[in-house]
Each structure stands twice: as C-alpha cells, then as structure tokens.
Amino acid sequence: MSVLRGRAPVSRRLPDFPWDTLLDAKERAAAHPGGIVDLSVGTPVDPVDPLIRDALSAASDFPGYPTTIGTPEVRRAAIDALQRRFGIDGLDLSMILPVIGTKEAIAGLPSTLGLGVGDQVVIPEVAYPTYEVGALLAGADVLRADSLTQIGPAAPAMIYLNSPSNPTGKVLPVEHLRKVVSWARERGTVVVSDECYLGLAWDDEPVSILDPRVADGDNTGLLAVHSLSKTSNLASYRAGFLAGDPALIGELLAVRKHAGMIVPFPIQAAMAAALGDDGHASIQRERYRRRREILRDAVIGAGFRIDESAAGLYLWVTRDEPCRETVAWLSDRGILAAPGDFYGPRGVRHVRMALTATDERIAQAASRLAS
Numbered sequence: 001m002s003v004l005r006g007r008a009p010v011s012r013r014l015p016d017f018p019w020d021t022l023l024d025a026k027e028r029a030a031a032h033p034g035g036i037v038d039l040s041v042g043t044p045v046d047p048v049d050p051l052i053r054d055a056l057s058a059a060s061d062f063p064g065y066p067t068t069i070g071t072p073e074v075r076r077a078a079i080d081a082l083q084r085r086f087g088i089d090g091l092d093l094s095m096i097l098p099v100i101g102t103k104e105a106i107a108g109l110p111s112t113l114g115l116g117v118g119d120q121v122v123i124p125e126v127a128y129p130t131y132e133v134g135a136l137l138a139g140a141d142v143l144r145a146d147s148l149t150q151i152g153p154a155a156p157a158m159i160y161l162n163s164p165s166n167p168t169g170k171v172l173p174v175e176h177l178r179k180v181v182s183w184a185r186e187r188g189t190v191v192v193s194d195e196c197y198l199g200l201a202w203d204d205e206p207v208s209i210l211d212p213r214v215a216d217g218d219n220t221g222l223l224a225v226h227s228l229s230k231t232s233n234l235a236s237y238r239a240g241f242l243a244g245d246p247a248l249i250g251e252l253l254a255v256r257k258h259a260g261m262i263v264p265f266p267i268q269a270a271m272a273a274a275l276g277d278d279g280h281a282s283i284q285r286e287r288y289r290r291r292r293e294i295l296r297d298a299v300i301g302a303g304f305r306i307d308e309s310a311a312g313l314y315l316w317v318t319r320d321e322p323c324r325e326t327v328a329w330l331s332d333r334g335i336l337a338a339p340g341d342f343y344g345p346r347g348v349r350h351v352r353m354a355l356t357a358t359d360e361r362i363a364q365a366a367s368r369l370a371s
Contacts, residue, residue, distance in 0.1 A: 013136045018129060018342040025331040032334025037365040039295075040338045042166075042313055042354035044233040046287060049280035052232065052270045059269030066265035068257045070098035070241075074268045077275035078226070078241050084278065086198060088210045090217050094246040097253055098263040098271065101238035102196055102227040106130045109192060109223075110138035110158060112255045113248070119157040125346045126168055128194065131160045144344055148183050155187035162194040163206050164311035167343050167352035171204040171310045177214040185221055190248065196227040196240075197312040200285060202292065204310040210244060219244045230313055230356075231281045232274040239263070239271045288313065291355045291362045298366035299353070307350065315353045316340075326351045333368040 022040065030036040069075075075096040082088040099105035107130050110121055121135035125144045135142045135158075145151050161180065163172035177193075184191045193209035207214060210224050223244040229235040242249060256262075263271075274280070296315060299306060304317045319326050323339040330337050330351070338354075340347030357365070 010137065013139075014133055015129070022327070022336070022339070025327050026336055028328070029331040029334050029336040034334055034364060034368075037335045037357060037361045037368070039353045039355075039357055039365065040336045042230075042356050044230060044235050044356055045358050046233050046284060048233050049274070049277070051277055051280065052234070052274045055273035056237075056266050056270040059266040062265045064265075066262050066268060068260075068262045069253055070096070070263060071265075071268050071272070074098055074241075074272040074275070077272040078243065081275040081278075082208070082210070082226075082243060085281075086208050086211065088208055088243075089212060090219075091210070091243060092246075095219065095243055095249055097242045097249050097256075098268060099240045099242060100261060100263055101229070102194070102225050102240035103130050104238070104261075105225060105240060105242060106192075106194065107134045107137065108261075109252075110134045110140055112252055113158070113190065115140045115157050120154060122151060122156045122159040124160065124162055124165065124344075126165070126340070126343045127160070128162060128166045129342060131162075131194075144346075148179065156189050158190045158192060159184060160192050160194065161209065164197040164200065165308065166194075166197060166312060167314050167338065167340070167347070167350075168307070168316040169202075169309035169312040169314055171201075171206045174207055174211070174213050177207065177209060177211075181209065181215060181222065188221075190221055190223065192223045192225065194225045196225060196230065198226070199231045199281060200288060200313055201311045202289070202309075206311050219246075221245055221248070223248055228271060228274050231284060233284060234270070234274060237267050237270060239267055239274070241271075287359075288355045291357070291359065294362050294366050295353065295355065298369040302369040313355050315355075316350050317353055318350045320349060323348055323351050335365050335368060 075093045078096045079091045115138045117139045119140040120143055121140045122143045122145050123131040125146045132142050195208055198206050208224055209222050210219055215222060223242055225242060227240040299317050304319055307316050309315050323341055327337055327339050337351040340350035
C-alpha cells in the first residue's frame with residue numbers, strides 16, 4: 001500500500017536527476033587504462049586548511065543546540081570577509097544568515113518565502129538546475145530568460161542571477177546588474193544573486209549584487225548567496241550563508257527556526273575561521289588558476305572552442321555538435337564532463353569541464369587531449 005495514497009508524489013514535479021543520465025559515460029571513462037579523469041561534478045579535491053580543521057575541533061565539545069541565526073562571530077566574519085574581498089559595505093549582523101550548504105538554501109528559498117501556484121520565478125537560460133527545482137517544489141512557474149525584454153510586462157515574484165555563472169563562467173557587468181535591480185524594485189520582485197564563484201575571477205572581475213555600485217547602499221529586495229565549498233574546500237562541511245535585505249533574512253530566519261534548519265555549532269566555528277583568513281583562499285585560487293591554464297590550452301589544442309568562462313570554476317566548451325556526442329568522445333579518452341543539456345535547452349551543444357581535479361589528473365586530461 002502506498003504511503004502517498006491519493007496524492008501525487010512531489011518527485012513527479014521535478015525533472016529526472018541529471019547525473020543519473022551520465023552513468024554509462026562514467027563507466028566508459030572509468031574503463032580507460034589510465035583511470036578516469038572526472039571533470040563533471042566540480043567537487044573539491046584539495047586539503048582543508050589546518051586553520052579551519054583546528055577551529056572545527058576546538059568547537060566540537062559544545063553539547064547544546066546552536067542558534068539558527070548563527071553565532072555573532074560567524075556573522076561578523078562573513079560581514080568582514082565581504083568587505084575585504086569584494087568591497088561590500090554597510091552590512092550588519094541582521095543581514096547575515098548561515099545556511100546548511102547553498103544548494104539547500106536555493107532549493108528552499110521560493111517555498112520559505114511563500115511563493116506558490118501562480119507565482120513566476122525567472123532563472124537564466126543556462127542555469128544551475130537547483131534554481132528550477134526550488135521553484136517547482138514551491139509549485140511556481142519557471143521562465144528562462146537572460147534579458148528583461150524576454151520577461152515582458154510580467155512582475156515575477158523572484159529572479160535569479162548568477163555571476164560568475166555555473167556552468168558558463170559568464171560575468172554580468174555592473175550596468176546590467178543595476179538595471180535588473182531597478183527593474184525588480186519597480187515590480188516588487190526579489191532578486192537572488194548566486195555568488196558562490198565570486199572569488200574566482202580570471203579574465204573579468206565579477207561584482208556582487210550588494211556592491212554599492214549596483215545597489216547604491218540599499219539592499220531592499222536583494223539576497224546574495226555565498227558558499228565556502230569552492231574557495232575554502234568545505235563542500236563536505238555544508239557551509240554557506242545568505243546576505244542582504246534584513247526583512248528577507250528575518251522572514252527566512254523565522255521559518256527556519258521552526259523547521260530546525262540549523263548549521264551545526266562546530267561548522268559555524270570553522271566557517272568563522274575560514275572567512276577570517278584570506279591566505280588559504282588565495283592559495284586555492286592559485287591552484288585553480290594553474291589548472292585552468294593547463295586545461296584551457298589542451299582543450300583549444302584538441303580543436304574545441306571555449307565560450308564565456310571569464311571567471312568561476314569551469315570551462316564551457318564546444319565542438320559545435322550535440323553535447324552528448326562530445327561527452328562520448330571525451331569518455332573514450334577517460335575524461336568525464338557534464339553535458340550542457342543539464343543546464344537548459346540553450347546548453348545542448350556545450351559541455352562543462354571542472355577545474356576540480358588534482359594536478360596529476362589535470363595533467364592526464366591534457367595529455368589525453370593532446371594525443
């Protein structure tokens with residue numbers, strides 16, 4: 001007997017989980033004599049800095065419940081890091097909310113802010129899949145659009161920006177961000193800016209939605225999403241935070257308190273240590289820069305074209321053929337990439353190649369592409 005008797009399962013609202021469609025290609029790549037070079041997922045492989053691990057350990061003997069709002073220390077560390085690293089001024093403790101990884105936060109944002117049937121959520125044409133998933137979980141409608149003219153006269157409840165983009169690495173200029181903010185405020189639209197790759201700039205310099213050049217010091221209706229997964233190698237810690245409009249932060253906090261969505265206390269201590277130290281983040285960025293140069297040259301040498309990819313953790317590459325054919329070509333050489341159709345219909349002729357592999361594996365990929 002079904003426990004969902006008389007009700008349609010929530011999973012029916014959602015697309016197939018994209019990574020499940022990559023299993024055959026992964027097996028094919030793994031059969032290569034030199035082993036697989038997995039450039040598909042983008043999961044960090046480098047060590048967690050001892051400074052962070054020490055902070056985690058030192059806070060591990062805390063027996064009580066942590067607070068949903070987070071310790072003053074972790075929120076202050078987030079404010080200071082945003083100011084030092086990205087020039088964001090004017091934040092206070094009421095404008096920061098730690099979250100249990102940013103994927104969870106993004107998937108829950110529409111529901112937590114009360115969106116539902118009849119509401120519209122705008123996402124980029126080529127986009128991180130969880131933007132769509134969060135809207136569908138709330139029962140909202142999804143519109144893929146990269147320009148305001150595509151939206152027309154509608155007044156969406158929420159619009160997602162992502163700069164640098166996952167998967168394309170595209171950087172949105174200040175002028176575009178300003179235009180979106182002004183447009184959204186006229187319509188009462190919440191702007192959610194996914195800035196998880198903001199610290200990984202290569203050819204262009206990305207800016208935050210909270211940058212004074214964009215928001216003029218007014219964060220009303222704006223939420224920035226930040227993660228420590230990539231810049232501090234803390235994917236396994238599930239460590240991220242939201243910053244922006246204190247009214248939106250307060251509403252999210254009120255709901256999350258009831259739901260028990262709390263970042264564990266030792267993780268908060270580790271986050272504070274990571275946010276307080278720029279040295280380890282600079283070291284990690286340099287690792288990615290070296291790997292990017294090696295992989296970029298090899299990809300171009302193998303006849304691919306790299307589009308966008310001005311910042312972030314990925315190369316957005318194409319051979320001007322269906323992306324699944326490119327995935328198969330690469331898997332025959334023991335290299336696994338993510339097909340662009342994971343990210344929307346506009347991605348069907350590209351693949352995404354991550355920089356998150358060891359130096360040895362990146363060198364292996366370059367060698368295989370050269371041969």
